[in-house]
Amino acid sequence: MARRRLSSLYLLVSIFFYVGLVCATPKIAIENPRVRATASGQTVSGGYMTLINDGSTADRLVSVSASWAGMIQIHQSSTDGGVMRMREMPDGVPVPARSRVELKPRGMHLMIMQLSAPLEAGRSMPLLLQFEKAGTVKASLRVEPAGAMP
Numbered sequence: 001m002a003r004r005r006l007s008s009l010y011l012l013v014s015i016f017f018y019v020g021l022v023c024a025t026p027k028i029a030i031e032n033p034r035v036r037a038t039a040s041g042q043t044v045s046g047g048y049m050t051l052i053n054d055g056s057t058a059d060r061l062v063s064v065s066a067s068w069a070g071m072i073q074i075h076q077s078s079t080d081g082g083v084m085r086m087r088e089m090p091d092g093v094p095v096p097a098r099s100r101v102e103l104k105p106r107g108m109h110l111m112i113m114q115l116s117a118p119l120e121a122g123r124s125m126p127l128l129l130q131f132e133k134a135g136t137v138k139a140s141l142r143v144e145p146a147g148a149m150p
């Protein structure tokens with residue numbers, strides 16, 4: 001009987017320890033992931049979403065990849081003397097603890113290049129996001145008609 005009680009205590013301790021480990025790893029949620037549809041012959045598109053970090057540890061989006069695009073960069077748009085410019089963010093996107101970071105048209109965005117086929121509105125495209133601490137997070141981009149996004 002005593003041994004049995006001890007083993008259930010052990011089990012309980014293991015569960016708490018495991019839960020503790022899981023909670024220490026930041027969890028990133030992806031909200032409203034979407035990509036602009038492309039016309040045939042167009043090989044570049046923009047990807048947008050909100051990165052949500054509900055945890056108490058800061059994280060960072062470091063890279064993004066997809067089987068249907070040769071290269072995906074993280075860009076920041078800015079307006080310089082009325083001219084829209086984009087630059088790559090080589091250090092990725094910081095996602096502070098308990099924050100929401102929006103990738104949106106005319107702001108930070110995913111520059112999706114070397115598309116293997118046109119992106120047709122209504123489809124869903126799988127994407128892998130690599131975070132410094134949370135590791136790999138899967139997302140599915142909804143392809144939206146080009147005119148549906150500002």
Ligand SMILES: [Cu+2]
Binds near residue numbers: 109111
């Ligand atoms: Cu860009």
